[in-house]
Amino acid sequence: MSGISAAMVKELREKSGAGIMDCKTALGECDGDLEKAIDFLRKKGIATAAKRAGRATSEGTVQSYIHMGGKIGVMVEVNCETDFVAKTDDFNDFARNIAMHIAATNPVGIVPEDVPQAVVDREREIYKAQVLEMGKPEQMVEKIAEGKLNKFFKDSCLMNQQYVREPDKTIADYLNEVIARTGEKITIKRFARFQIGTE
Incomplete structure (x- = not known):
């Protein structure tokens, strides 16, 4: 890794957005080849994708x-x-x-959080009315309506x-x-x- 210059690391950082140590490692693994190092970092991203949830997306x-x-x-x-x-x-x-x-x-x-509350309330009332129309007992209405609402979120x-x-x-x-x-x-x-x- 001794042949890896700071300029090479800087260029890879700018192109990939990866951290300094990751860039040094990638360049070392790829004998200083910038394109191969970019591919290396992208492949490595497969293992770290789940850790990126807090990152800014600008x-x-x-x-x-x-x-x-x-x-x-x-x-x-x-x-x-x-x-x-x-x-x-x-x-x-x-x-x-x-x-x-x-x-x-x-x-x-x-x-689901994006759906306006008025839409959710309207759908819930429709489902309750449908369940009552089917002749289901009162105590089951809420549970069945909730199940239908979850399906609405899945579809919508x-x-x-x-x-x-x-x-x-x-x-x-x-x-x-x-x-x-x-x-x-x-x-x-x-x-x-x-x-x-x-x-």
Whole structure:
């Protein structure tokens, strides 16, 4: 590792966003080859993705998707930690795929906490009325309605939804795969979906 200069470490830090010691180790393992060191750090990120939850995500991209000849449009903001990752095909493909998924499924929020309380209350009342209509005993109404509400969150909140391209995984699963590949914290920050003829 004696041939690794401070300038090389600095350049790798700027390109990868990794810490000094990680950059030194990566350059040492890869005989000073910058591109190989970047790959080394990204592969190492697979093991450390779960530890990145507290990191700031101040870089990222806004992607859009237009469907049905301009009848449905989606814009989504996806954030990451470094400009390096924000420019990768993997990250941008993920953001575009999320925009396409939102166009197809029309989620009401990213996570259950995003759903307005008025919507939750309305859904709960509808479910209670449905359960009573089915002739279920009063003491079971609340429990069954709660189960239906949980299913509503699963179907209607982006992170819980089954990914339209790969229904065996949720959007949360897909996000975690990309976090593992990039070695960075990635967040779906917000989205807007427009459809002609709806408000």
